[in-house]
Amino acid sequence: xxxxxxxxxxxxxxxxxxxxxxxxxxxxxxxxxxxxxxxxxxxxxxxxxxxxxxxxxxxxxxxxxxxxxxxxxxxxxxxxxxxxxxxxxxxxxxxxxxxxxxxxxxxxxxxxxxxxxxxxxxxxxxxxxxxxxxxxxxxxxxxxxxxxxxxxxxxxxxxxxxxxxxxxxxxxxxxxxxxxxxxxxxxxxxxxxxxxxxxxxxxxxxxxxxxxxxxxxxxxxxxxxxxxxxxxxxxxxxxxxxxxxxxxxxxxxxxxxxxxxxxxxxxxxxxxxxxxxxxxxxxxxxxxxxxxxxxxxxxxxxxxxxxxxxxxxxxxxxxxxxxxxxxxxxxxxxxxxxxxxx
Amino acid sequence: xxxxxxxxxxxxxxxxxxxxxxxxxxxxxxxxxxxxxxxxxxxxxxxxxxxxxxxxxxxxxxxxxxxxxxxxxxxxxxxxxxxxxxxxxxxxxxxxxxxxxxxxxxxxxxxxxxxxxxxxxxxxxxxxxxxxxxxxxxxxxxxxxxxxxxxxxxxxxxxxxxxxxxxxxxxxxxxxxxxxxxxxxxxxxxxxxxxxxxxxxxxxxxxxxxxxxxxxxxxxxxxxxxxxxxxxxxxxxxxxxxxxxxxxxxxxxxxxxxxxxxxxxxxxxxxxxxxxxxxxxxxxxxxxxxxxxxxxxxxxxxxxxxxxxxxxxxxxxxxxxxxxxxxxxxxxxxxxxxxxxxxxxxxxxxxxxxxxxxxxxxxxxxxxxxxxxxxxxxxxxxxxxxxxxxxxxxxxxxxxxxxxxxxxxxxxxxxxxxxxxxxxxxxxxxxxxxxxxxxxxxxxxxxxxxxxxxxxxxxxxxxxxxxxxxxxxxxxxxxxxxxxxxxxxxxxxxxx
Ligand SMILES: Cc1ncc(C[n+]2csc(CCOP(=O)(O)OP(=O)(O)O)c2C)c(N)n1
Ligand SMILES: [Mg+2]
Numbered sequence: 001x002x003x004x005x006x007x008x009x010x011x012x013x014x015x016x017x018x019x020x021x022x023x024x025x026x027x028x029x030x031x032x033x034x035x036x037x038x039x040x041x042x043x044x045x046x047x048x049x050x051x052x053x054x055x056x057x058x059x060x061x062x063x064x065x066x067x068x069x070x071x072x073x074x075x076x077x078x079x080x081x082x083x084x085x086x087x088x089x090x091x092x093x094x095x096x097x098x099x100x101x102x103x104x105x106x107x108x109x110x111x112x113x114x115x116x117x118x119x120x121x122x123x124x125x126x127x128x129x130x131x132x133x134x135x136x137x138x139x140x141x142x143x144x145x146x147x148x149x150x151x152x153x154x155x156x157x158x159x160x161x162x163x164x165x166x167x168x169x170x171x172x173x174x175x176x177x178x179x180x181x182x183x184x185x186x187x188x189x190x191x192x193x194x195x196x197x198x199x200x201x202x203x204x205x206x207x208x209x210x211x212x213x214x215x216x217x218x219x220x221x222x223x224x225x226x227x228x229x230x231x232x233x234x235x236x237x238x239x240x241x242x243x244x245x246x247x248x249x250x251x252x253x254x255x256x257x258x259x260x261x262x263x264x265x266x267x268x269x270x271x272x273x274x275x276x277x278x279x280x281x282x283x284x285x286x287x288x289x290x291x292x293x294x295x296x297x298x299x300x301x302x303x304x305x306x307x308x309x310x311x312x313x314x315x316x317x318x319x320x321x322x323x324x325x326x327x328x329x330x331x332x333x334x335x336x337x338x339x340x341x342x
Numbered sequence: 343x344x345x346x347x348x349x350x351x352x353x354x355x356x357x358x359x360x361x362x363x364x365x366x367x368x369x370x371x372x373x374x375x376x377x378x379x380x381x382x383x384x385x386x387x388x389x390x391x392x393x394x395x396x397x398x399x400x401x402x403x404x405x406x407x408x409x410x411x412x413x414x415x416x417x418x419x420x421x422x423x424x425x426x427x428x429x430x431x432x433x434x435x436x437x438x439x440x441x442x443x444x445x446x447x448x449x450x451x452x453x454x455x456x457x458x459x460x461x462x463x464x465x466x467x468x469x470x471x472x473x474x475x476x477x478x479x480x481x482x483x484x485x486x487x488x489x490x491x492x493x494x495x496x497x498x499x500x501x502x503x504x505x506x507x508x509x510x511x512x513x514x515x516x517x518x519x520x521x522x523x524x525x526x527x528x529x530x531x532x533x534x535x536x537x538x539x540x541x542x543x544x545x546x547x548x549x550x551x552x553x554x555x556x557x558x559x560x561x562x563x564x565x566x567x568x569x570x571x572x573x574x575x576x577x578x579x580x581x582x583x584x585x586x587x588x589x590x591x592x593x594x595x596x597x598x599x600x601x602x603x604x605x606x607x608x609x610x611x612x613x614x615x616x617x618x619x620x621x622x623x624x625x626x627x628x629x630x631x632x633x634x635x636x637x638x639x640x641x642x643x644x645x646x647x648x649x650x651x652x653x654x655x656x657x658x659x660x661x662x663x664x665x666x667x668x669x670x671x672x673x674x675x676x677x678x679x680x681x682x683x684x685x686x687x688x689x690x691x692x693x694x695x696x697x698x699x700x701x702x703x704x705x706x707x708x709x710x711x712x713x714x715x716x717x718x719x720x721x722x723x724x725x726x727x728x729x730x731x732x733x734x735x736x737x738x739x740x741x742x743x744x745x746x747x748x749x750x751x752x753x754x755x756x757x758x759x760x761x762x763x764x765x766x767x768x769x770x771x772x773x774x775x776x777x778x779x780x781x782x783x784x785x786x787x788x789x790x791x792x793x794x795x796x797x798x799x800x801x802x803x804x805x806x807x808x809x810x811x812x813x814x815x816x817x818x819x820x821x822x823x824x825x826x827x828x829x830x831x832x833x834x835x836x837x838x
Contacts, residue, residue, distance in 0.1 A: 051733040052661035075631035075667050076598055076659050104597060107633065142527045145581045146596050283806060312814070313806045317795045319527055319578025324792045334817060 019202045025195040027169040028058050028134075030203070031176035032096060036066055039094065042180055045072040046081060046098030046134075054098055056136055056195055078108035085131050086116055094130045096180060102137040103146025109154075116185045117160030128183040132176075137165075138229045138279045139326055140193035142319040149316055150280035155187045156257040156289075163257040164210060165189035167231035169199030171254060174207035182210065189256075191229035213260035215267060219247035222273035222336050225264055225290060227253040230277045230327065237332040248336065256286050264290070265297045272303035273339040277332055281311040304342035307335045475685050475717060478692040481745040483753025485692075493696040497760045503544065503691050504755060505769050507536040507748045510560040512773040513569045516780045517559075517576070521726045525784045526576045530557045534689070534721030537747030538654050540564060541694025542716070545702055546622065549590065551608055553601040553623045556594040557654075561624065565591040569776070570783035579790050599625060599632030602651065606638045609647035609705070620705040622650040622698075628659025630675065631667045639679040639711070648705035650698065651676075651713040654688060656720035661733040673715035681711045688718030689747040719745070792818065 022030070036042045044059055044066075050073040053060030063071035074081050078099060085095035099105045105112075112133065119129055139148030156163045162184050166172040172190070179186040208214060216231065217238050224234040231252045238248040251267050253259060268274045274294055276287035287308035294306055309327045317325045476491050495503075514532050521529040532539060535557070543564025546552065554561055562572055567589050574583030575594065582593040595601040605623030612619050629635055630653060642649045655672055657664050668675070676683030686697045694716055701712040719742035723730050755761040796811040 047659075048661045050661070053732075055660070055727070073662050073666055076628035076662070077631040077633060079633050080631065106597075107599075142578060144528055144575055144578070144596060312795060312810045313804070314795050314799045314810075315581070318575070318580050318790060320789050321792060321795055322578075325795055331817070334820075 016204065017202050018204045019200050021198055021200050022169055023196045023198045024166070024169045024172045024191070025056060025058055027173040027199075027201050028176055028190065029060055029062070030201070031173045031180075032059065032062060033065075034203070035096070035177055035180040036062065036070060039180075040070075041092060042094045042096065043070050043072060043088065044096050044098070045074050045085060047074060047076055047100050049073060049098050055100055056192065058134070058136075058190070058195075059098065078104055078106075079111050082108040082111040082116065082131075082133065085133075086111065086119070086129065089129050089131050090127060094132075094180060096132040096134060099133060099135045101143075101147045102135055102149040102151055105133070105135055105151065108133075112155070112161070112185075112187075113158050117158045120184070121160060129185050130180075130183050131185045132179045132182075132188050133185070134188045134190060136192040136195075137189045138191055138193065139316060139322050140229065142322070144319070145316070148319075148322065150278065150311065152187075152189055152256050152278075153280055153285045156286060161185050161187055161257065162211070162255070163187045163189065164255045165191060165228035166254065167191065167194070167216075167226075167228055167252050169197070170201045170205075171252075173201045173203065174205070175210055175254065178207065178210040186210075189228055194229050194232060197232070211255035211258050211260060213254055213263040214252045215249060215263065216252045217248070217250040219249035220271055221247045222275060222339055223249045223251055223264070223267045223271045224275050224277060224332065224336075225251045225253055225267075226277040227256060227286075228278075230279060233327065233329060234277055234332060237329040237336070240329055241333060241336065246336070246340075253286075253290075259286075259290065259293075261290075261293050261297065264294060268294055268298045269301045272301055273336075274298075274302070274306045275309060275332065275335045275339055276306065277309045277327055277335075279311055279326055281313055282308045283313045285310055304339040307339050309335045475687050476693045476697055477687040477690050478696060479687075479690045479750055479754055481689070481750050483750045483757060485754060485758075488693070488696075491693065491696040491700060493692050493699075495692070495695075500751070500755060501761050501765055503540055503695070504748070504751050504761070505772070506540040506544065506560070506563060507691065507751065508769050508773055509776050510536050510540060510563050511748065512776050513563070513780060514559055516777045517573060518722070518726065520573070520781070520784050521576070526573060526726075527578045528576050528725050528727060530576075530725045531722040532557050532559050534719045534742065534747070535654055535656060535716075536560050537691035537751075538652075538688040538694050538716035538718050541691040541696075542622065542624075542652050542698040542714070545695050545698035547619070547702075549617075549619045550702065551590045551592070551605075551612075551619065551621045553592045553605040553608070553621070554594055555598075555601070555624050555626060555629070556596050557626075558594070558624050562589075562591055565589040567591050570780055570787075573780070573784055574787065577784065577787060579787060599629040599634040601625070602629070602632075602635045602638035603641070605649050605651075606642045606645075606647050606711075609642065609649035609711075610645050612648055613645065618648075618706045620648050620650060620702040622652055622702070624652050624654065626659060627653065627655040627657065627664040627667055627672060628662065629653075630672050639676070639681075639713075642711035643679045643681055646708070646710035648708075649711045650701040650705055651711060652698065653713065653715045654718055655715050656688075656718050658720050658724070658730075658734065660724045660728065661730075663734075671715065673713055676711075676713035681713065683713035683715065685715045685717055688716030689742075689745045689750070691747055691751055718747075 032044060036044070044062055046054070048054055049059040050063040050068065050071055053062070059071060074084075081097055081099075085097045088095045099108065116129055116131060120127060137152070138150045141148070152163055152165065155161050162182065164175055164179065164186060165188075166175045176188065179188050217235060219238060224238065226234045231250065234250045238250050241248050249267050249271055251264055253264070274291075276290045278286055280286065282288070285308070287310055291306035291308060295302065309331050311325065316322070476488050477486060478488055478491065478493055479485055511533065517526060517529045518531055520526050539558055539560030540563075543561040546564070552561055552565060559569065559572055563569060567584050571584040574580040584591070584593070586592045592601065592604070602623045602625055605621045609621040612621060623638065625635060639651070641647065653672055655664055659667065664672070671685060673683035673685040684697055686693045688694060697714055701714055704710075704712055719739075721739060721742065793811065793815065796807055796814070799807050
């Protein structure tokens with residue numbers, strides 16, 4: 001799998017670059033808009049996505065411009081939303097479904113796992129399920145219960161689904177465009193606490209492949225691997241470490257299924273150490289799979305066991321404890337310290 | 343590199359001083375306005391961006407400020423006044439009413455069935471015209487009779503309902519302002535739904551069991567739950583905050599519709615036990631679309647479970663109008679499942695009480711479930727994070743303002759001389775005391791201990807939780823001032 005080295009790398013290839021600075025939320029909105037303009041079969045559906053534009057305003061203005069048949073306020077029923085999106089896909093549409101918050105995807109879990117994920121295989125490849133399920137996920141916004149969860153491993157574990165999570169505005173734009181174009185179901189995890197983080201988006205660029213990882217900071221002492229909201233945390237950790245004379249490499253995995261192990265392997269072969277960081281509980285999480293695979297691929301390059309930083313085997317705590325629950329720069333650097341101590 | 347040297351470095355990195363108290367402060371500081379002492383630049387930045395990502399309108403209000411340390415030490419004192427008040431409210435449930443309800447129970451059942459039959463033919467799909475709305479008190483405060491639902495309350499009981507509604511509204515508006523002040527992360531206001539909640543809540547016996555959504559502050563009040571306990575989850579100090587078994591008032595359920603099934607199962611258990619308690623499940627118009635709610639209807643019908651489904655149709659599910667959920671008036675759904683449904687004026691506390699009593703008595707006497715659709719209106723935003731101007735007209739709210747549940751009962755009480763000025767003044771006074779109680783309680787509400795993350799994950803303990811608890815305690819202790827006794831490390835090994 002090819003790795004991209006920088007966001008803007010390919011923009012020159014397509015002529016005049018059109019670079020705009022925007023927050024992740026706006027980039028997603030723009031991506032949906034472009035996708036709908038390019039393909040009349042693309043639909044947006046979910047709770048409150050119409051007039052309200054979604055509780056995070058990701059679909060803001062789309063109903064006004066594309067009408068109620070393409071931007072559909074659904075009844076309040078997630079199983080209904082995903083189940084009917086499957087039907088629409090069977091009829092040739094490309095539904096982009098919004099689940100209002102991470103904790104509310106579970107009424108739809110049955111449809112996703114038993115139907116959406118398996119239908120292509122059952123039909124011996126005769127039908128395609130181009131459904132995107134957008135989930136604003138993870139914590140850090142001081143919300144009440146069920147609004148801060150990181151359930152990505154529960155989906156990545158299921159064959160037939162692809163799972164991605166952008167960490168910056170440019171990726172948010174391009175990965176959404178690519179997810180909509182994908183003929184496979186994609187669970188699109190949006191790092192809600194980073195929605196308002198701004199970045200440059202070149203809408204004329206040639207994007208990296210959807211499932212390619214990217215080295216977002218180079219370093220020699222230890223690799224940090226993350227995706228979604230934790231990429232920023234890892235970059236901050238790397239800056240703090242630099243002041244102490246340590247050089248950390250940060251790899252943005254971008255995709256949790258499939259995972260671009262080639263890019264990660266190359267990094268670990270250089271640094272000899274790997275710390276995987278996510279908000280989701282560590283136990284049987286994405287990091288567990290990364291640790292196992294990288295250990296197989298890089299056994300003789302590793303100077304330390306692959307370490308994981310993430311959530312505990314406990315329900316997501318009330319908001320006043322989330323700063324301590326969530327992996328921050330200190331917990332990341334603590335793991336780096338431990339890796340370097342071997 | 344040695345372990346000690348790395349530990350020392352990370353300690354310095356975190357707090358700048360290496361002190362445990364400083365560490366604590368740095369974790370909470372970003373939430374306090376301007377209180378960034380001891381916070382690393384990176385941490386401050388992190389929390390800033392976090393606050394910015396709150397849904398919609400909360401964008402700039404950010405997270406609630408953590409209680410200052412000085413207030414945290416003073417324990418939550420519960421003013422005697424409110425405690426007494428809520429007890430008095432409970433005592434105001436006279437034996438007479440219960441008897442009255444029971445004596446009419448059997449008659450009511452057949453009548454309810456008739457109501458369903460007649461309304462089944464109603465052609466309306468718009469949710470109001472052509473459907474029968476049970477009403478006993480008009481918006482103008484006129485007492486009217488209904489052929490199927492009679493009610494005979496003492497003056498004292500009537501005044502009690504008024505008082506309940508006023509205090510509930512006061513509590514609610516106080517909570518809304520506390521959210522504005524940053525004391526709560528979020529609040530879901532019940533403004534406009536007081537009659538639906540007090541009327542139904544006062545129809546219940548102590549041994550009945552309530553399954554609320556997240557907006558049933560008035561029902562909680564009727565059950566005798568200290569209102570300030572409802573604030574914890576909205577402040578972010580817990581995910582529940584009260585013992586559901588002490589008032590037979592289950593925890594709030596945020597995931598829409600789930601509790602309808604829990605209520606059904608609980609009611610099945612009541613039947614298996616040969617008891618005559620009733621169970622009531624609250625949910626909204628939006629929730630009526632959830633599979634869980636339809637499945638609850640199916641189960642309760644098949645098992646003839648003594649459960650009352652109390653749907654507050656407040657016309658909106660966030661930005662979606664009730665028509666987005668159904669082509670028929672919601673109460674008519676019950677017919678298809680084989681039990682009666684009735685629509686009641688949700689802003690009429692007398693009608694809500696009368697209809698819920700009938701439904702509860704029906705359940706008690708072995709006649710199974712019933713659906714009540716309380717036709718009401720969400721006067722405020724969905725929650726404090728919501729901006730209703732994006733999706734609904736101001737005029738609509740104004741129309742409902744004229745149907746206010748409290749105003750109409752007050753008019754009736756005044757017009758018929760059922761309450762004097764002294765009564766209204768005393769309720770006003772109590773309402774002030776309630777406001778004070780709530781404000782004080784929130785300011786003295788303790789933050790949870792960090793290690794509470796690992797508490798009550800399992801009833802019988804779990805090796806991984808124990809291991810992670812110990813590791814985390816050790817990690818926290820690595821920041822501790824070596825001169826101070828270690829924080830949680832001592833308790834780290836304790837099994838749970
Ligand atoms: C399963 C699930 N999906 C979505 C949500 C987000 N959500 C919270 S409240 C709400 C609307 C609920 O409307 P309604 O049932 O009418 O109750 P109301 O808020 O009007 O009291 C939605 C969609 C949720 N909490 N749970
Ligand atoms: Mg509603």
